[in-house]
Amino acid sequence: MPTHTHQAAKPGANERYSIDELATLAGVTPRTVRYYIAESLVDRPEGKKRGAHYLRRHLEQLLLIRRWTEAGISLERVRELIAGAPEDPPRRPPPPGSVEVWSRVTVADGLEVHLEPGRAGLAPEQVRAFIRGVAALYRQTRSEQNTGTPRDDA
Numbered sequence: 001m002p003t004h005t006h007q008a009a010k011p012g013a014n015e016r017y018s019i020d021e022l023a024t025l026a027g028v029t030p031r032t033v034r035y036y037i038a039e040s041l042v043d044r045p046e047g048k049k050r051g052a053h054y055l056r057r058h059l060e061q062l063l064l065i066r067r068w069t070e071a072g073i074s075l076e077r078v079r080e081l082i083a084g085a086p087e088d089p090p091r092r093p094p095p096p097g098s099v100e101v102w103s104r105v106t107v108a109d110g111l112e113v114h115l116e117p118g119r120a121g122l123a124p125e126q127v128r129a130f131i132r133g134v135a136a137l138y139r140q141t142r143s144e145q146n147t148g149t150p151r152d153d154a
Contacts, residue, residue, distance in 0.1 A: 016053040019045070026062035033062065039075070041065055041082060072121055103127070107135050 023030045036042040042061045045052040068078050105113045113134055117127050
């Protein structure tokens with residue numbers, strides 16, 4: 001007998017899930033669910049042993065963790081975010097002995113972009129696309145300044 005009656009698109013708040021159902025809905029494995037519980041990233045199930053079940057809040061926790069990890073956020077940082085740290089933390093100083101390679105890209109006379117691709121989480125092709133975007137925005141802004149009319153195609 002199923003432990004729930006849910007619509008795949010929008011599970012209800014009072015539904016109960018087995019670990020397998022929860023894992024399927026969240027797009028992870030049961031092993032991952034158990035690991036996240038052991039790491040205190042996800043709440044323990046309701047009930048004990050054979051009566052253990054999961055609720056909507058467990059699914060929401062898993063989906064949030066999955067969204068963050070798929071965005072490249074480490075589990076250590078996920079733990080900080082769950083504990084209430086702001087999503088954009090203040091810059092941490094690099095540890096002693098670490099090496100950072102900063103790039104300074106001249107976009108135009110008087111306009112430079114200073115970045116550390118690894119810290120920014122950008123691959124080389126993403127850096128190039130970013131610089132192209134900055135250059136295009138600069139040209140658009142200069143064009144608007146010269147014509148005095150803003151363009152709405154941005």
